[in-house]
Amino acid sequence: MSKNYKIAVLPGDGIGPEVTNESVKILKVIASVFNYNFQFDYGVMGAEAIFQTGNPLPEETLELCKNSDAVLFGAIGDPAFDNNPDAKVRPEQGLLKLRKELGLFANIRPIKTYDSLIKKSPLKKEIIEGTDIQIYRELISGIYFGEKFTDENGEYAYDVCKYSREDIVRIAHLAFQDAQKRKKKVTLVDKANVLDTSRLWRKICQEIAQEYPDVTLDFMFVDNAAMQMILNPKHFDVILTENMFGDIISDEASVIGGSIGLLPSASIGEDNALFEPIHGSYPQAKGKGIANPVASILSAAMLLDYLGLGPAAEKLRESVEHAIESRYVTVDLNADQNYSTAEVGNFISDYIQFSEKTYYNYENVKLGKSTIV
Ligand SMILES: NC(=O)c1ccc[n+]([C@@H]2O[C@H](COP(=O)([O-])OP(=O)(O)OC[C@H]3O[C@@H](n4cnc5c(N)ncnc54)[C@H](O)[C@@H]3O)[C@@H](O)[C@H]2O)c1
Ligand SMILES: CC(C)[C@H](C(=O)O)[C@@H](O)C(=O)O
């Protein structure tokens, strides 16, 4: 009997449930093809949880995640809160609390290009072709988690940015170790010309670099990095950065690949891990079946890697590439001829199923005919 893996599923708000649905469907196919046992347990979080319970991260959801082998998360956020700066309880607080409680200090965001999508990017082919960046974003410290204050008249507010040696050391080691397996370069993106916290990052990263003599460490101010990401993305191999800078430059980097709907992420801690697209709840698309599910599906591939199920993760990535190279994509990637969220998910799950079996039927896959209910 193969091991039973407990996967907590938090679909969240907006397009979160639609894209997560495709990932779960595909993980079920993976389980049947590779003979794994996945147990999916659902939890409520974000705006949906506030509407139901008043709490963006109910205790049961937190416990479910703590007791799982991995968490698959969709997205949270709702205009009802975004458009009300006075709201005291917000969906995003649930996500931040979950990251903190699970100790998910490293958020890893891979950025790459697909040959058939290069024309889709507004950037020139020769600039973006072959881009392969791994962003290591610190996830549970910095300005997101320092003291916050708004005075009672609503005329004065602050958010404090704090970093400790430990916060920096643990993620820096992961970034350097990853760089050793890649092009052996870490770029620390900071604002060390202005911020004390950034100078602490530089000092500690210079120390840690001594332990990795095969890796080059360079530095770039975040304002310049925002420009170089567009002008010369191939400068970067591994980017190491603090919480807020990582949030911003990773959305910017999505322009290189052609859509934010392609970008997955893994958030890793000592004992827990969570996998989520880098995009948000895209409320304008909710229920329309137009959201690109690939970011969520590739997050599920990172989840498989984390569980040590490498061959299944590879198969899943190969299947996504096949869908993209076959132009079987959602509207964000092809305005003229496109497929729904579920059709793209079905195409990928069918490819996994049929290409692993002797009766593989390319035409069936090409037509996106689902055999999965
Ligand atoms: N991790 C998260 O849950 C997360 C991340 C970012 C934003 N948010 C929340 O989401 C809400 C909306 O935020 P936003 O509009 O700034 O960001 P967003 O990422 O939801 O959407 C920005 C734009 O990206 C594109 N996009 C996003 N996801 C896509 C997909 N799967 N397929 C195709 N295109 C896609 C759309 O053009 C959309 O207009 C807010 O409440 C915000 O707080 C949540
Ligand atoms: C929703 C928000 C709290 C979140 C963040 O800023 O970390 C999001 O933008 C992300 O990138 O996951």
Ligand SMILES: [Mg+2]
């Ligand atoms: Mg973000």
